[in-house]
Amino acid sequence: AQTVTQSQPEMSVQEAETVTLSCTYDTSENNYYLFWYKQPPSRQMILVIRQEAYKQQNATENRFSVNFQKAAKSFSLKISDSQLGDTAMYFCAFMKKTGANNLFFGTGTRLTVIP
Amino acid sequence: NAGVTQTPKFQVLKTGQSMTLQCAQDMNHEYMSWYRQDPGMGLRLIHYSVGAGITDQGEVPNGYNVSRSTTEDFPLRLLSAAPSQTSVYFCASSYSFLPTPNEQFFGPGTRLTVL
Numbered sequence: 054a055q056t057v058t059q060s061q062p063e064m065s066v067q068e069a070e071t072v073t074l075s076c077t078y079d080t081s082e083n084n085y086y087l088f089w090y091k092q093p094p095s096r097q098m099i100l101v102i103r104q105e106a107y108k109q110q111n112a113t114e115n116r117f118s119v120n121f122q123k124a125a126k127s128f129s130l131k132i133s134d135s136q137l138g139d140t141a142m143y144f145c146a147f148m149k150k151t152g153a154n155n156l157f158f159g160t161g162t163r164l165t166v167i168p
Numbered sequence: 169n170a171g172v173t174q175t176p177k178f179q180v181l182k183t184g185q186s187m188t189l190q191c192a193q194d195m196n197h198e199y200m201s202w203y204r205q206d207p208g209m210g211l212r213l214i215h216y217s218v219g220a221g222i223t224d225q226g227e228v229p230n231g232y233n234v235s236r237s238t239t240e241d242f243p244l245r246l247l248s249a250a251p252s253q254t255s256v257y258f259c260a261s262s263y264s265f266l267p268t269p270n271e272q273f274f275g276p277g278t279r280l281t282v283l
Binding site for chain 2: 057086088095096097098099100101102103114144146148155156157158159160161
């Protein structure tokens, strides 16, 4: 079974600063995908970034980047130049490479950007 | 494009009642999924579909039925509602089985309460 752990229930960051959200996971799979999702107060989930486990290069999407450490089973999200619109719940998720697009989610980190 | 639409936004049921949650997308996506989100948790996959006429079970399928007669629609049926099904339900669609930023979309959710 896959488990995804987010050990930081809440975090805050000053506007324009950088913040890092942590995620660890447990799996016996060698090929898989990792994701960070954003859920703003509107509740609508948004996929922010994806990382393929076979890629050594860390994924980036504009101000969002990840630090993927496969051996340590760690997958953190860095948000640079934080903006008020980044205030949201952030979920880390895991998906096996084969089979259904069954995403396993962590319990989330509530990020507040302070003006 | 309207994206992914869900109806109703809110619903209260009594134990034993049945109902259908509607989900529609106008992006010609093959992949559609239903998730539930319980308080303090991430999403869990209920059922998914890889195209019209093809559906399969996710992580928590018990008590739910789905069908996919058209590409656009993917309704979720609660057969006999139970208090344990109180949750927020999200429908998602994407071009492929692999979620990709700006190619996977979620609906706004349906908040269901079962008394």
